[in-house]
Amino acid sequence: MPTTHASAAATDGHATIPVMFLTGPPGAGKSTAMKAFRRRFPGLVHFGVRVFFERQAELGTQLGLRALELAGPNRWWPDELVIEGLPGWIDENLPTATCLIFEGGYPRNRSHAADLDRVLAERGLRVNRVVYMDVPDDVATDRVLNRQVCVVCDTPVAEAIPVPGSACEQCGRPLVHRPDDNEQQFRKRLNQHRENAAQLLAHYEAQGVVVRIDGTAPPAEVAAALEAAAPDTLPDAPAERLPA
Template identity: 30%
Template sequence: MTDPRILIMGAPGAGKGTQSARITETFDVEHVTTGDALRANKDMDISDLGLEYDTPREYMDQGELVPDEVVNTIVETALIEADGFVLDGYPRNMEQARELEEMTDLDVVLALDVSEDELVDRLTGRRVCEECGTNFHVDFDPPATDGVCDECGGELVQRDDDTEETVKDRLRVYHDNTEPVIEFYDEQDQLARIDGEQTPDEVWDDVKTTIEREATE
């Protein structure tokens, strides 16, 4: 198997980042996320798109959502430059899914299935070090001393977007916008569903087996 092109999908808290890191290491592919791609290309000239601003940086500096046209262009650039990839966080809606079809042919489409109750528990239990950014979880990965970072001794806090109200709102947006994309790939018989409520190692075993099977067919 050479340079597989992998899409991994799932709700916030499903474990996409954890599994993407293992995919990147094992299969020697690029981890392409919209956030990283935007930061790497924030000064790209997008004046030919006829939008309000001429670079992604201007949208980001204003705290505005970067338009789909810009995200599509940046993701396409990242995929072209990658010798194999795992794409994480895109497409978020059907318009982006149709754009992705024009950009590349995918070898594997993975969906990590996790119940909403489990997602809320995972996300509301996350704690982040204010100093170094290390992540912990009150149940699954607690620090040695409550509220104190193991790495640097900084204070651990709950991010504003990890409160129960905010988490449920994020999941509602995901259900409305991104679940139809998963159903689209399922209807195209491209989707491989993975039980994301297993341990990370068990999820990885299923992910690895699926990629090895699907990318060689």
């Protein structure tokens, strides 16, 4: 598929705020790259399926209670539940957000993308940039099989180097290997991702908004590439840049 460079990717001048989507295979380094990106661009609002539904459950909303009942063993929620909650999340965050960011878990395929496009269009918005952070299968596999994550907030060990007895840098809770981070299960997840990503990228490449970056580069270079891929309308941080 053709690659659209950041400077040439389309943006929509009438949209009040940009909408960006970051995706890539498991182990591509999306979470690490997003930490530096958030420091560079304040006011970003991130839609993560798990975090959204956990928050709804904490608030005791009907949607949150239904999500608790319907969550699968690996914390996947039915597509119809995600699209039901998405409009309310967008409306809640539009007044203060500088950018809406979707990452990884949604949208995952062409059907999700069509639903997202419809909900955004109803609000005069569109996806302005899709960034695909890619790594070869062997690199993704090695990273995932060697990582540990927090038992509470899923924060991974930096650089995918597990340290026995180490604690989460975010909340101090223990780090463990995720049950689905075994080789057989991971290869199934990776194959499914590749199939879904082909649909997703084809959908957004037709709109001219896809940028691909190399997830095997050093973290500072990945952070710089993600920054360069940001929509042109995304406001800069007023303060001096922090190191990636």
